[in-house]
């Protein structure tokens with residue numbers, strides 16, 4: 001806070017997240033990230049740069065060895081997470097498996113199980129995962145001999161969001177901690193949709209209208225990061241994305257009133273990120289307006305069915321379903337200031353409703 005105005009702080013680092021030693025121990029509350037996907041062709045060149053042996057094994061048509069070498073590079077990043085996270089902190093990893101023919105061999109490369117194993121070995125608790133369903137209607141989606149059993153393979157139409165926690169549940173003990181957690185509450189109807197284990201973003205606005213196409217940047221939707229940040233952290237927490245790409249996690253943290261740090265190997269993304277930052281206040285505030293509107297529509301239907309709710313939000317006076325939503329506060333993003341060295345300061349106003 002400065003002059004009573006809430007602020008959050010964000011740091012964008014162009015560098016290699018295999019070395020996160022600059023990030024102090026136990027300084028991060030939540031990691032939201034999506035690494036390059038091993039054995040998906042668009043990332044071969046990058047993995048080849050991280051370890052030239054990858055390219056050699058691919059040329060030698062040894063898929064299993066290439067898969068292991070690629071994951072060995074990712075493990076150098078995962079290896080820092082335990083140290084930088086606070087006790088009770090969360091890790092959310094968006095990852096897809098790969099199917100690929102190498103020589104005569106067509107097979108599944110199970111990235112999600114490989115990463116799960118790695119984090120379990122470090123001591124993380126694995127918690128129920130979310131399937132992000134990415135339906136494709138491409139006519140070529142069926143592989144193999146389609147109508148004739150038994151030679152066809154099912155199509156991969158989902159990705160994973162793997163969820164891990166460092167140890168036991170995070171305690172909220174002091175009155176300010178408890179108040180901040182209550183202020184960070186979700187609406188009941190949001191909780192019901194967001195804590196489902198299948199997400200499908202059909203019909204939900206997904207991006208900032210990225211100038212680089214999602215296919216080229218492999219960006220995940222803004223909504224994906226926004227939900228995870230709101231579900232697994234509280235306001236003013238610090239969120240890390242060690243594979244920041246086009247900056248989506250940082251934007252979600254800004255929109256949700258959290259601090260963030262993002263690390264990205266390719267300096268070429270700087271311009272894309274800067275361009276999107278200019279549009280972020282509008283997007284973040286539209287998302288808040290959407291949440292409010294969604295809540296009003298939901299409550300009208302809910303109260304028509306069940307009668308008036310006994311609970312009202314203390315700040316805004318509108319009805320809510322549970323007592324856990326009575327202290328929920330929404331903040332409007334006012335301004336993003338660029339400081340030196342990839343640092344950004346974001347200021348907010350508390351949302352005021354007319355009347």
Ligand SMILES: C[S@@+](CC[C@H](N)C(=O)[O-])C[C@H]1O[C@@H](n2cnc3c(N)ncnc32)[C@H](O)[C@@H]1O
Pocket residue numbers: 015016017018033034035036037046217218219220221242243244245246247248249263264265266
């Ligand atoms: C799947 S993309 C992440 C996309 C991101 N979630 C977004 O919404 O734009 C993976 C990113 O990790 C970056 N990357 C790969 N290896 C890295 C490393 N060792 N250090 C930092 N960034 C790395 C890639 O350049 C790429 O931008």
